[in-house]
Amino acid sequence: MQHGRCLCGDVEWTAEGPLERMTHCHCSRCRKAHGTPFATYAFAPGAGFRLRGAENVTRYATSPAFVRGFCGRCGSVVPSAALDGRLAVPIGSLTTDPGVRPVAHVFVASKLPWYEITDGLPQHATFEPGDDAPVLDDLPVPPVPRGRRGSCLCGEVRFVLEGTPVTARNCHCSRCRLARSAAHAANVIAPQDAVRITQGADQVASYKIPDARFFTQTFCRTCGGKVPRHDAGRGIVVTPLGAFDDAPGTRPEMHIFVASKAPWFAITDDLPQHAAGVPL
Numbered sequence: 029m030q031h032g033r034c035l036c037g038d039v040e041w042t043a044e045g046p047l048e049r050m051t052h053c054h055c056s057r058c059r060k061a062h063g064t065p066f067a068t069y070a071f072a073p074g075a076g077f078r079l080r081g082a083e084n085v086t087r088y089a090t091s092p093a094f095v096r097g098f099c100g101r102c103g104s105v106v107p108s109a110a111l112d113g114r115l116a117v118p119i120g121s122l123t124t125d126p127g128v129r130p131v132a133h134v135f136v137a138s139k140l141p142w143y144e145i146t147d148g149l150p151q152h153a154t155f156e157p158g159d160d161a162p163v164l165d166d167l168p169v170p171p172v173p174r175g176r177r178g179s180c181l182c183g184e185v186r187f188v189l190e191g192t193p194v195t196a197r198n199c200h201c202s203r204c205r206l207a208r209s210a211a212h213a214a215n216v217i218a219p220q221d222a223v224r225i226t227q228g229a230d231q232v233a234s235y236k237i238p239d240a241r242f243f244t245q246t247f248c249r250t251c252g253g254k255v256p257r258h259d260a261g262r263g264i265v266v267t268p269l270g271a272f273d274d275a276p277g278t279r280p281e282m283h284i285f286v287a288s289k290a291p292w293f294a295i296t297d298d299l300p301q302h303a304a305g306v307p308l
């Protein structure tokens with residue numbers, strides 16, 4: 029039995045039977061939905077799948093066949109799309125070890141230019157061979173690159189990074205994994221006035237973990253896309269790297285909270301690894 033949940037716990041699910049075809053997806057829609065350079069999904073059999081808190085799930089269709097779900101309170105991506113009787117499960121939301129491991133990278137044709145794949149898994153331009161689902165064009169990128177812009181999945185929230193980042197990091201802590209429903213978060217951290225929300229500020233929802241000092245997730249109410257979080261208390265802004273439309277001009281410098289890393293994810297790059305956090 030597998031168990032997964034969103035960050036706040038309003039949505040929870042269990043699956044029976046083995047998860048199949050775990051892949052890392054680099055498509056533009058997964059990147060925006062999760063705020064990460066890639067998302068990891070596997071299929072769970074529809075039979076034996078139970079979702080608690082379905083009334084808390086907001087749905088956003090990114091294609092006629094694929095409706096993405098996220099918790100309306102905390103923004104975590106949750107399973108919602110049934111394809112051929114199977115559910116596409118965001119593996120980052122698991123609290124159990126699924127036993128199985130990723131078998132391939134998909135939608136590598138849409139990969140972020142700055143993100144380098146360093147493992148030896150097979151790479152496919154779009155879906156895995158044999159999967160004949162329709163392939164959508166990448167989300168449109170604003171035509172004239174002017175700076176380091178980003179947006180949510182639906183495009184209602186837009187921002188620009190104008191200042192100089194302090195650092196960028198991959199965080200493997202359990203909160204980040206549940207918040208992003210992904211292997212790890214990947215954020216650029218900058219002085220708080222370095223990122224300006226240029227559109228849709230009133231569309232941004234936020235969820236703070238009650239017993240956390242700082243940990244807050246910010247996301248678009250309509251699509252669940254992860255967007256920058258201004259933290260006035262610390263004087264910083266934390267921006268998910270998957271949300272950028274233009275090259276952000278920076279890339280992760282280290283892995284932090286590696287002691288909490290997901291059992292199904294292997295770090296294969298040569299960035300420094302820290303067991304816990306590292307002060308800014």
Ligand SMILES: [Zn+2]
Pocket residue numbers: 034035036037038039099100101102103104
């Ligand atoms: Zn939630």
Ligand SMILES: [Zn+2]
Pocket residue numbers: 053054055056057058059135
């Ligand atoms: Zn995808």
Ligand SMILES: [Zn+2]
Pocket residue numbers: 180181182183184185248249250251252253
């Ligand atoms: Zn949106």
